[in-house]
Amino acid sequence: MTDDDHLPAYLLAALRMAAGADPVPARVSQAARDAFALRLPGAVVAAPYEIEPAVGARSEGRPAIHRFAADGVTLDVEVTLTDGRLDVAGQVSPAPGADTLIEVRTPDTGRSRAPSDTGHFAVTGLPPGWVSVVCRRPGRAPVATRWLHVRD
Amino acid sequence: MFAEKTFPVPDQAAWEELVTRFGGRMWAVARACGLGPADAADAVQGAWLRMVESLDAIRDPERIGAWLVTTTRHEAVRLARRARGERPAADRLPELLAPDPAAPDPAASVADADYGRRLWSRLEGLAEPCRSLLRLYALNPDAKYAQISMRLGLPMGSIGPTRSRCMSRLRALIEEER
Incomplete structure (x- = not known):
């Protein structure tokens, strides 16, 4: 431009x-x-990585997948808007060890989940808008995705 | 290398000073990109979030304001495209990236009230339809093309290009002052 x-x-x-x-x-x-309170000192910011081309544009009820990677962690983040609420599902890979926590953050709220053995996680019913996923591993710096905008 | 001129990671007070200094410009830029209040609020918030995640990469305190304004414009343009029904396609990746902190828009400093006052003093010297068009646009942020078209008797399709041309003319008048 x-x-x-x-x-x-x-x-x-x-x-x-x-x-x-x-x-x-x-x-x-x-x-x-x-x-300012949303900063994560010492965190590694995960840049968007390759995005699967088969996935269509996001729209009501249809997921959009974003892939982020940093510091040996890949985060696939799938966002879905349903009835004006935001659902976030995803997978952390490689499969996480014990005590790994996934936090899904919006500017106003944060919800932590222990991922499954296969690294899957989900948080539902968030307000639409900006969202970021943070992977917290014991003894390592947190890995945070770049903020992602999701709205109708 | 010395790090003495780098931007220290701000505390809450320094952050709030940035909000006071640049928040109004960021809002005005988001709205000037054609966004309604809700989308403009998202664009501005997005720029601050990019700042939060880019704190370690921001090195030049002189450029922070220009970078915030540029980042707001990027987010606003993306939201404006979406509002027009354009779906992000293969180029989705760049949309998630913040602008290079070292290379903000050269014209970002123009988004400033003092510069705006100089623009107003020159606006009256413009010929029609520029004078009326720019006044209307500036004073009615939510005016639709259809309303402007009716008020000024211009075809709807010509309003966008005419506005750009008028803005360039206005800028040229300011440049002549020097």
């Missing part, structure tokens, strides 16, 4: 800011302040 493509948006933003036409809502600023 060239500079010219996004210049109009920046100019429009400047005009509106000067006019006070559309100030940032308080809840947006609050969410921004709260985001």
